[in-house]
Amino acid sequence: xxKRIILVTGAGIGxxxxxxxxxxxxxxxxxxxxxxxxxxxxxxxxxxxxGGSAEFQPLNVRSTEAADTLIAELNRRFGGxxxxxxxxxxxxRVPMSEMTDEKWHETLDVDLYGMMRVIRPALPAMKEGAxxxxxxxxxxxxxxxxEHVHYSTAKAGVIGMIRGLAVEYAARGIxxxxxxxxxxxTAQLLNPGHSLGPDAADIASPYIPMQRLGExxxxxxxxKFLASSDASYLxxxxxxxxxxxxxx
Ligand code: NAD
Numbered sequence: 001x002x003k004r005i006i007l008v009t010g011a012g013i014g015x016x017x018x019x020x021x022x023x024x025x026x027x028x029x030x031x032x033x034x035x036x037x038x039x040x041x042x043x044x045x046x047x048x049x050x051g052g053s054a055e056f057q058p059l060n061v062r063s064t065e066a067a068d069t070l071i072a073e074l075n076r077r078f079g080g081x082x083x084x085x086x087x088x089x090x091x092x093r094v095p096m097s098e099m100t101d102e103k104w105h106e107t108l109d110v111d112l113y114g115m116m117r118v119i120r121p122a123l124p125a126m127k128e129g130a131x132x133x134x135x136x137x138x139x140x141x142x143x144x145x146x147e148h149v150h151y152s153t154a155k156a157g158v159i160g161m162i163r164g165l166a167v168e169y170a171a172r173g174i175x176x177x178x179x180x181x182x183x184x185x186t187a188q189l190l191n192p193g194h195s196l197g198p199d200a201a202d203i204a205s206p207y208i209p210m211q212r213l214g215e216x217x218x219x220x221x222x223x224k225f226l227a228s229s230d231a232s233y234l235x236x237x238x239x240x241x242x243x244x245x246x247x248x
Contacts, residue, residue, distance in 0.1 A: 003053060005078045006227070007031040009061055009118055010088030012039030014186035015135065015223075018216035019085050022224045024052030031074060031081075033059035034088070061088045061114030071121040080125035083227045086115035086134040089154075091188050091195045093147040104150045111154035116161065123169065131227040132165065132176045134158050135219075136238055141180050143246050148195070155180075159238055166236030175235040177226045182242025184214040209244030 006023045010016040012034035020030045024047040034040040040056040047054040089111045094103050115134050140155025166176040183204040189195045196203050205211050222241050240248035
């Protein structure tokens with residue numbers, strides 16, 4: 001296959017879905033992975049209906065065995081990946097007074113270890129000019145919100161991983177960058193029990209200079225740029241996309 005092979009984790013909904021659609025629209029073959037099989041299959045169907053190329057592969061990023069098995073199979077079929085979008089993540093509200101080891105571990109396991117689990121087995125076979133994009137957050141850079149200490153910790157860890165990998169793999173021709181979104185209109189932000197909940201737009205908009213939430217496609221566009229040859233000298237960077245909320 002002469003198309004670029006793009007693997008996106010957590011691609012059934014939200015930012016991952018928008019990234020999958022954006023890459024497929026550009027002519028790439030997208031490996032849509034998620035724990036949400038119905039949603040992932042729907043993204044593949046949407047891409048196919050638009051004339052694009054994609055397939056669904058179930059993947060829970062909490063499983064090292066599942067990640068290793070999937071990457072080995074993709075490497076066998078395609079000879080390596082061109083792009084990984086390490087996107088899968090959770091953001092559950094937990095006040096520090098109610099934090100347990102299990103809740104702390106769950107968030108770091110998905111949001112930080114989960115990215116490493118997919119990137120680690122893929123690195124040796126990644127193609128020349130390959131690119132990895134990890135989803136951090138303004139909460140991992142210079143912004144705080146109550147009841148998200150575990151999430152901020154994971155997303156700050158993602159930035160450390162980006163910078164370390166970028167240096168270690170620059171000579172191999174693999175670029176590693178991140179995006180730090182602000183408040184984006186997805187289930188993670190809006191669903192009850194998650195980040196801000198159903199009133200997220202009312203809560204956050206007064207603080208945002210652009211006075212609105214971001215849309216998933218507005219993050220996908222930056223991910224797509226980072227994976228393109230237009231960003232060929234850009235590595236180890238985390239691009240803040242937040243409507244002017246933070247200095248970045
Ligand atoms: P979302 O909840 O809409 O989508 C998250 C996706 O990750 C879902 O498809 C979900 O099934 C998947 N996922 C969760 N646990 C998984 C697991 N164990 N294995 C595989 N997939 C799993 O969230 P989103 O807003 O689209 O978030 C995407 C990324 O962007 C996340 O890393 C998130 O932390 C980050 N982010 C989002 C915002 C925002 O405001 N929405 C802000 C900053 C950063």
